[in-house]
Amino acid sequence: MISELIARSNRLGSDPRNTNYAGGNTSAKATATDPVTGKPVELLWVKGSGGDLGTLTESGLAVLRLDRLRALADVYPGVEREDEMVAAFDYCLHGKGGAAPSIDTAMHGLVDAAHVDHLHPDSGIALATAADGEKLTEQCFGDRVVWVPWRRPGFQLGLDIARIKAEHPKAIGCILGGHGITAWGDTSDEAEAHSLEIIRTAARFLAEHGRPEPFGPVVHEPLPEAERRERAAALAPVIRGLASTDRRQIGHFTDSEVVLDFLSRKEHPRLAALGTSCPDHFLRTKVRPLVLDLPPTVPPAEAIERLRELHAAYREDYRAYYERYATPDSPPMRGADPAIVLVPGVGMFSFGADAQTARVAGEFYVNAINVMRGAESVSAYTPIDEREKFRIEYWALEEAKLQRRPAPKPLATRVALVTGAASGIGKAVAQRLVAEGACVVVADLSPAGELATALGGPDKAISVVADVTDEKRIRAAFQAAALAFGGIDLVVNNAGLSISKSLLETTTHDWDLQHDVMARGSFLVSREAARMMIEQGMGGDIVYITSKNSVFAGPNNIAYSATKADQAHQVRLLAAELGEHGIRVNGVNPDGVVRGSGIFAGGWGAQRAAVYGVKEEELGAFYAQRTLLKREVLPEHVANAVFVLTGGELSHTTGVHVPVDAGVAAAFLR
Structure with a gap:
């Protein structure tokens, strides 16, 4: 019986013609054995408060004893105090009771039918909100569906529908004025069939009797x-x-x-x-x-x-x-x-x-x-x-x-854009931001749809292809953020590449490529972010993933380290300029992050291993041993720092760089 109820609910709730998301409720009545007395007891299984029919599972059902629920009619104090009845539902629960009973529980328990559906179909509500809805309901359904004048959901509405069903034995359901429909049946299949009959008959009636252009003539065509x-x-x-x-x-x-x-x-x-x-x-x-x-x-x-x-x-x-x-x-x-x-x-x-x-x-x-x-x-x-x-x-x-809603997570209502987000540090940052409640735009040179899906899909994350050296592609990425989530609040400049060569081996192409992606790219991203944040007027955060190399002079690294120093100073410059708009700009200075890094996997790891005379697979351990803490820096450690800077506890901090390098004395900030 429960499986039938769940299946019926999912079928009805998955079709938007039947009801809206999280709208309506379904129920079933049956006899079970009371585990205390061993005697039969009549129970009601009904969708609980806050659930969605399309995705309903057994845990979303409230389970109540019918004898106790029906007995509430004898102590009902009247419509002026009907809200008190909701608290009384708790005394009707069976066993652990399941989900919290909704305000519509009385409708399902008091109506004399084994199966009841209450839904919000557009076609049914159209009749329910028509000026002459009662007349149209009779014209559409005859005596098969009964009109119920508007009444706020609650115990009295349950009594009204129960009375109407008793007075109209031929009726399969009713139109609730201003609200929706209720249908019933002796079996689960019959209740579902009656619900669909009401919905489809109403839709057919509107199609056959409705006048064309009910909203009047076109006065303004949509823009292309x-x-x-x-x-x-x-x-x-x-x-x-x-x-x-x-x-x-x-x-x-x-x-x-x-x-x-x-x-x-x-x-x-x-x-x-x-x-x-x-x-x-x-x-x-x-x-x-x-x-x-x-x-x-x-x-x-x-x-x-x-x-x-x-x-x-x-x-x-x-x-x-x-x-x-x-x-x-x-x-x-x-x-x-x-x-x-x-x-x-x-x-x-x-x-x-x-x-x-x-x-x-x-x-x-x-x-x-x-x-x-x-x-x-x-x-x-x-x-x-x-x-x-x-x-x-x-x-x-x-x-x-x-x-009763859970407390919001620290980054709830924040929209983030992370560049270079398909792997390594960027991926870890995107994962951490979503876990803390943010919506994230995953920006990378290559599509990252699988990552966006893994992060929770379009209500949590979207993927955009963005070359940070291309102003048009950057603008398009921010436009995608605006259309998907309304704007932007947090930007992480992470996109980058690494070329490890000595001064004499470094070509002008190497130099220009390194600076185009990181120095110029982060400038372009930050400029577009600032423009949108200023338009919103809600402040924001810009975080640069720089490097310990922005302050540490290592061998064979002129192009990379110079551009990291450029990014590090952008942090200070933009913090000074954007503070009046409530926009905070900070940086994170990691040591080399080997594990999961697209940069290291793309050749940088082999080049740096050769510089230090170690095997490439031992590079992470080598970096760890030269630190004070003797610990390898992983992508999630950098992500932790991004969250600390943006999660709200450091609301008065801007223009700083947070080292995440396990302690490199030569890179201490001065």
Whole structure:
């Protein structure tokens, strides 16, 4: 039975036509043996709070005794105190109970059906948010699906649906006004079939009865793709900075056909102002989006100036919304910045505490666009009123759910770009930054898609091909960061190569190549990083992976050591120049890092081993023995130093170099 429930949940949840990410819940009732009494006991297995149907596993189910859950109806104190019932669910848990029960548990337990599905399909919500939704529901389904007027999720809604099912024995489910659908069945297959019947029948009804162009005529065509994405990359850091006024956010950009079509139409300002309706939607997207009210053809500078004005007005409006409806018991205002910013002709920028939350917020607004299209095609889009939205957004139960979230990691909401990240030090740095909560752009001469996937995929890391000697490729790498995550906060200049020759053997080509990659390359990367960080207005970190050779004079190393000294002084110069913008610039000076190094594997190791008269495979041990600590320096040791410099504890440190060389006295900083 549990396996059937999980399989049904995964099938329903993996299709976005059925429900949104982490939206809805499913359940099953069955008899099991009470391990204490040895007697049969009726149990309810239901998706717990915060889970996702598409990826649900058994550990995500709450398990409750039905006799105790149903007995709560006898002590229910009424709708004004229904929130107290959620705490009572804990006294109905069976055994260890599994996941925390959600607010919808009553709906599943009180409805007299073995299997129940509650979902948020766009087609169902379109009918649920239509001005004459009750009439349309009857027209669409007859007596097979029943209309339930809007009621906030909770115990009373569970009682309402249970009563409606009892009064309509032919019904397979209901449309919940302003919200979604609920379906039921005697078997798991029947419940799933009824859910899909409601969803598909509603979609068919909208397609057959809906008027064309429900959003009105096109007034502004989207910009061509290349121009659109260049404009988006230019706007993203500015918008991210605005959306992070109260707390730093990660961004996500979407220019799907659904979004671009909506923003090209005459009615999009009116509809966007109405906000979303389904609780799952507006909890992610906020009460309404910020919409740029200029055509796509305006110059970027004019668009940015107007966005700043609109953002200030948005914050004032949101504060007024909070003050209109807040009571002495309401949680404090969580922040007045928008979660969704719509730019006609360009696309949608969505924001959240991490990349997944930002991406999902955008997906929810796409759901809302689909809902608005469906409702407007057959009626008029009429979401639940603002007071009800506030009651849910600042619900004590929602606040409690937020408080249960784990504490953020030190680099959460930070976006990093690491050059030379495919191997060695760069790879170790990228791994450490992701482990500490950052989103990372893995930049290297060669594609590093496998590494980006291993780091967690597009919600954690992306790969870009970047030659640090090429200004256009560097700019493209930062544009990719802006489109994927909203901007940049942390840059690690690690890309490099090494040529080990004596002065007389060093050619001008050797010299120029060494300086182009490291001195010129780190200058170009830092310049683009500073430009984006200044646009964001949130400060930032630039870290140079220099070398002990920047201060230590060794043999046969003129080109490499000279360019490392150049990088070391760039740290001081940029720290002095960028401090007024809150941008800290620091360096890390490692000893030779042999293990995992692309540089050493590419010939440098053999050259340095020959200089010192040791075997190449013994070079790491040789380096270790000449240090005070007699320890080999590994890539992860350098990564540790990068994290220490950027993780928050050294917030007042800039312009310094941290040695990671196990103690090379000749390289002591003076």
